[in-house]
Amino acid sequence: MMRPDLNLLVTLxxxxxEGSVTRAGERLALSPSAMSRSLARLRRATGDPLLVRSGRGLVPTPxxxxLRERVRALVRDAGEVLRPAAGLDLATLTRTFTVRSSDGFVERFGPALVESAGREAPGVRLRLLRKTRKALGQLRDAIDLETGVLDEPVPPGIHSRPLFTDRFVAVVRPDHPLGTGRPxxxxxxxxxxxxxxxxxxDxxxxxxxxxxxxxxxxxxxxxDGFAAAVALARACDLVATVPRRHTENLRHGLHSFELPFRAPEVTVSLLWHARLDADPAHRWLRERVLQVCRADESG
Incomplete structure (x- = not known):
């Protein structure tokens, strides 16, 4: 079965x-002969004359x-589909975003992100998950955003943007031997x-x-996580070596010091699937995450 020519809906x-082949042709920038051919095609497609002559004009058939209102609604709806999305109204936006992050990210940046997003878009809900393994497959469907360190180039269809650079520091409880003297x-x-x-x-x-x-x-x-390492350093005479910014809140009350050798640095990136790249609401959330992470670069 041949597909119908949907362009005929606009012509119809x-x-x-207009109730006139001539005036319809003028609106559509078509010649009278081209409009007559279009009307003939419409008659064949619908099995109905549609417009018949009455005196010097044309009148519609039953x-x-x-069809008049149905066709008008279809053309209007098609126009809405093919028009750029309306501006994002954060005040009325209702949506749940799932963000999967590396260990310590929520503790460090979650409060500011929740506060910022809630202030601008009160109908938005953030589902914050901890990443237990490196797997980007879920970005195609279940995950809106993910944070992490990129060890290799991202696969096709995944976008990334650097958030910040973090360096490692050592942390011990205050009465640990490394808490005094030169480490x-x-x-x-x-x-x-x-x-x-x-x-x-190992x-x-x-x-x-x-x-x-x-x-x-x-x-x-x-x-398997920085939070667990810091918790053990707090309770035992163990040294935990963890990313400074990620664990700032977790290390409260403990003694942290710079490593006495060249400390490794890692770049934490934000990742999302290409299918969400042009979505206005998703773009807004990405900017909020970036803003929160860069708000205290010197922190």
Whole structure:
């Protein structure tokens, strides 16, 4: 079965409104002969004369009268579909966004993000999830935004934007031996350490940075997140080495110090799927996340 020519709907709408082939042609910038051909096609498609001569003009058939409002509504709706989206009204926006973030992100930036988004768009709900593994597949459907460190180029269809650069610091409880005196590389390496790894390796960025000094950390515990590492450092004589900005709130009340060797740095990025790139509401949320993360670059 052949598909109908939907352009004929526009022609029919104008013909029924004007009741004249000549005037309809003028509105559509078509010649009288081209309009006559279009009317003939409409008659074949509908199986009805649609417009018949009466005196010096044309009058609609009952079928044409029946179709008039339906055709007008269809043309109007099609025009809305093919028109750019209306401006975003944050005051009336009702939507739930799912944001999946790396460990510590919600504790550090979540309050400001919730406050900022709620102030501008009170009908928006944020679903904040902790990322337990690196997998971008869900950005195609279930996840609106994700934060994380990019170890390799993003796959096709995924957009990314840098949020901030973070560097690692060491954290211990106030009465830990490293809480006083100069924390040399030797003292740091000889202490008992908690290592953060979601993938299972016994060593990571910190150990790679430490290796040129000839020292190795004494790793006695491995956890899967920075929050857990900080919690252990708070309760035990362990050293947790964690990203400074990510864990600022988590480290409250503990003693933090700069690493006595060249500290690794990581760039945290915001990621989303290409299908959401042009969505005005999604673009607004991306800007809010970026604004919150960059509000205290020196923090």
């Amino acid at each position: 709408d104008v013909l029924l409104e 079928r044409a009268v029946e 040399t590389t030797a003292r740091y390496a000889a202490a008992r350490h908690v290592h953060v790894s979601r993938r299972g390796p 060593e990571g960025l910190i150990d790679e940075a430490l290796r040129p000094t000839g020292h190795r950390r004494d790793i006695v515990t491995i956890v």
